[in-house]
Amino acid sequence: MGSTGLLHLFCVVVALLGVSLISDGLDIISWKVILINGQFPGPRLDLVTNDNVILNLINKLDEPFLLTWNGIKQRKNSWQDGVLGTNCPIPPNSNYTYKFQTKDQIGSYSYFPSTLIHRAAGGFGGLNVYHRSVIPIPYPNPDGDFTLLVGDWYKTNHKTLRQTLDSGRSLANPDGLLINGQAHTTFNGDQGKTYMFRISNVGMTTSINFRIQGHTLKLVEVEGSHTVQNLYDSLDVHVGQSVSVLVTLNQPPKDYYIVASTRFTKQILTTTAVLHYTNSHSPVSGPLPPPPPSGYHWSMQQARTYRWNLTANAARPNPQGSFHYGKIPTTKTIVLANSASLINGKLRYAVNKVSYVNSDTPLKLADYFNIPGIFSEDKMQILPSSGPATIATSVLPASLHDFIEVVFQNNENTMQSWHLDGYDFWVIGYVCLSLFVSPSFIYGSGQWTADKRSTYNLVDALTRHTTQVYPNSWTTILVSLDNQGMWNMRSAIWERQYLGQQFYLRVWNAQKSLANEYDIPNNALLCGKAVGHHP
Numbered sequence: 001m002g003s004t005g006l007l008h009l010f011c012v013v014v015a016l017l018g019v020s021l022i023s024d025g026l027d028i029i030s031w032k033v034i035l036i037n038g039q040f041p042g043p044r045l046d047l048v049t050n051d052n053v054i055l056n057l058i059n060k061l062d063e064p065f066l067l068t069w070n071g072i073k074q075r076k077n078s079w080q081d082g083v084l085g086t087n088c089p090i091p092p093n094s095n096y097t098y099k100f101q102t103k104d105q106i107g108s109y110s111y112f113p114s115t116l117i118h119r120a121a122g123g124f125g126g127l128n129v130y131h132r133s134v135i136p137i138p139y140p141n142p143d144g145d146f147t148l149l150v151g152d153w154y155k156t157n158h159k160t161l162r163q164t165l166d167s168g169r170s171l172a173n174p175d176g177l178l179i180n181g182q183a184h185t186t187f188n189g190d191q192g193k194t195y196m197f198r199i200s201n202v203g204m205t206t207s208i209n210f211r212i213q214g215h216t217l218k219l220v221e222v223e224g225s226h227t228v229q230n231l232y233d234s235l236d237v238h239v240g241q242s243v244s245v246l247v248t249l250n251q252p253p254k255d256y257y258i259v260a261s262t263r264f265t266k267q268i269l270t271t272t273a274v275l276h277y278t279n280s281h282s283p284v285s286g287p288l289p290p291p292p293p294s295g296y297h298w299s300m301q302q303a304r305t306y307r308w309n310l311t312a313n314a315a316r317p318n319p320q321g322s323f324h325y326g327k328i329p330t331t332k333t334i335v336l337a338n339s340a341s342l343i344n345g346k347l348r349y350a351v352n353k354v355s356y357v358n359s360d361t362p363l364k365l366a367d368y369f370n371i372p373g374i375f376s377e378d379k380m381q382i383l384p385s386s387g388p389a390t391i392a393t394s395v396l397p398a399s400l401h402d403f404i405e406v407v408f409q410n411n412e413n414t415m416q417s418w419h420l421d422g423y424d425f426w427v428i429g430y431v432c433l434s435l436f437v438s439p440s441f442i443y444g445s446g447q448w449t450a451d452k453r454s455t456y457n458l459v460d461a462l463t464r465h466t467t468q469v470y471p472n473s474w475t476t477i478l479v480s481l482d483n484q485g486m487w488n489m490r491s492a493i494w495e496r497q498y499l500g501q502q503f504y505l506r507v508w509n510a511q512k513s514l515a516n517e518y519d520i521p522n523n524a525l526l527c528g529k530a531v532g533h534h535p
C-alpha cells in the first residue's frame with residue numbers, strides 16, 4: 001500500500017445489547033441492537049484521503065459478521081470490501097483486521113453490516129473522508145460538522161425478520177424512522193455560523209426526505225462528487241445514499257425542527273431532531289416544514305439538478321470536469337432488469353432472471369485459489385429476457401479498463417436503489433414515468449431503448465456509488481472499470497439484496513500484476529473450500 005497518509009488504528013468490538021428507546025415521549029420501545037464499541041450507531045470514523053486504516057473487528061455476536069464500507073473504493077483491494085463474495089464472515093468470538101487506504105474521495109460515507117440481516121439491528125456508522133490540507137475544497141471550511149444517519153427501523157428482532165425472509169415472505173412496513181438511532185437528537189450551533197450536515201440513508205427499504213425548519217440546504221457534495229452548489233428546501237435521499245449540505249444559522253435565535261419523513265409510502269413516517277442555536281431560549285415550535293409533493297416527478301426533477309461543478313476539484317488537484325466522460329466510447333452495454341417472483345414457492349428477487357445465492361466459499365478466494373465450481377460466469381445474461389428466474393451464484397465477467405454503460409431497467413412498480421462496490425459511476429440519465437400522463441406508458445415507454453441515449457447528460461453528471469431507479473422507469477450509468485477485483489453490484493434495499501437481487505462484477509486482467517491488484521492479505525480468513533489453502 002502507499003505510504004503517504006496517517007495510519008489510523010481502530011479496534012472495534014461488535015456486541016448485542018438490549019436498549020430502551022423513548023419514542024415520542026410516550027411508549028418505551030425495548031429491543032436488541034448491535035453495538036460497536038458500546039455505541040449505537042457505531043463510532044464515526046473520521047479519515048483523510050490517503051490515510052491508511054488498520055481496523056480490528058472483534059465479533060462478540062452469536063452469529064458470523066462482517067462490516068462493509070459503503071462507497072469506499074478499496075482501490076486494487078476488493079480483499080477488504082467486507083461482503084460475502086470477497087471475505088469469509090468473522091465467526092463469533094473471533095476477529096479480523098481490515099487494512100485499507102481511503103484514496104481519491106472526499107465526502108460523507110457510511111459503514112454497515114453486510115451479513116445476514118444484521119443491518120436491521122444497527123452496527124452501522126458514519127465514515128467521513130476529509131480533504132488533505134494541500135487539496136482545496138470549493139467552499140469555506142464549515143464551523144462544525146454533523147453526521148446524520150437516517151433510516152427506517154423495525155421493532156422486530158433481526159432474527160425474526162430473517163426468519164420471515166427465509167420462509168419466503170416479504171417484510172412488513174417499517175415501524176419508524178430514526179436519526180442517529182434516536183427519536184430525538186439535538187444538534188447545537190452558533191447563530192451566524194455555517195455547519196455541514198452529512199446525511200446518509202442507512203435504512204432497510206425506504207427513501208427519505210430531509211429538511212430543516214426555516215433553513216435552506218446548500219448541496220456541496222454527493223458521494224465524493226463536488227456539486228454545483230444549489231439551494232434546496234429539502235432533499236430526497238434514497239436507501240444507501242449520502243449527501244453533504246451546508247446550513248447557515250441565519251435565523252432568529254430559537255430551536256428549529258430537523259425533519260426526516262418517508263417518501264413514496266402509503267403511510268408517511270416522520271421523525272424529528274432539533275437544531276438548537278446556542279443563544280436560543282425558545283424550544284421548537286410551529287408546524288413541521290411540509291414534505292415535497294408526493295409522487296415521483298418532483299424527486300426525479302430534483303435528481304436532475306444534481307450536477308458536477310466542472311471547475312472544482314475533488315480529491316485530486318485537477319478539476320473534475322477535465323475528465324470528459326461523455327467523450328469516451330463505451331465498450332459494452334449491460335441492461336439489468338430486476339424482478340420479484342416465487343421460486344420453489346418462496347419469494348426471491350432476481351437480476352436478468354438470476355437470483356443470487358451466497359457461496360460458502362467467497363468468490364474472490366475461489367478465484368485466487370483456483371477452486372472450481374463456486375460461481376458461474378454464464379448464468380446471468382447482459383440483457384433481459386423473458387422466462388422464469390433461477391437461483392445461482394452469478395458473476396458477470398468484465399475486462400479491466402472497459403468503459404461500460406449500465407442501464408437499470410425497473411419493470412416493477414416499486415422504487416429501486418442500486419449500488420456498486422469498488423467504484424463511483426456517472427449517473428447520466430433517468431426517466432420517470434409520472435412525467436407522461438398519456439396512457440401509452442402502460443405499453444412500455446418506460447423501457448430503455450438505444451434512442452434514449454439522446455437524452456443523456458454527457459457533460460456534467462455527477463459520480464456516485466448508489467443510484468435510485470423510479471418505478472417502471474430506467475436509470476443509466478457509465479462506469480470506468482479501472483479497479484480490478486470482485487465487486488458486488490446489489491440492491492441497497494436490504495430485503496431485495498438478501499433474497500437475491502445482487503451479483504458480482506469480476507473486473508479482470510489475465511496479466512497478474514501488483515500494479516493492478518494487491519495480493520491476498522496474509523491474515524485473510526478462510527472458509528468453505530478455501531480451508532486448507534494458504535494465503
Ligand SMILES: *[C@@H]1O[C@H](CO)[C@@H](O)[C@H](O)[C@H]1NC(C)=O
Nearest residue numbers: 011056058093094095096097
Ligand atoms: C484475534 O484473533 C487472533 C487469532 O486469529 C488471536 O490470536 C488474537 O488474540 C485475537 N485478538 C483479539 C483482540 O481478540
Ligand SMILES: *[C@@H]1O[C@H](CO)[C@@H](O)[C@H](O)[C@H]1NC(C)=O
Nearest residue numbers: 137138227228229309311312
Ligand atoms: C465551482 O467551483 C469553483 C472552484 O472551487 C467555485 O469557485 C465555484 O463557486 C463553484 N461553482 C458553483 C456554481 O458551485
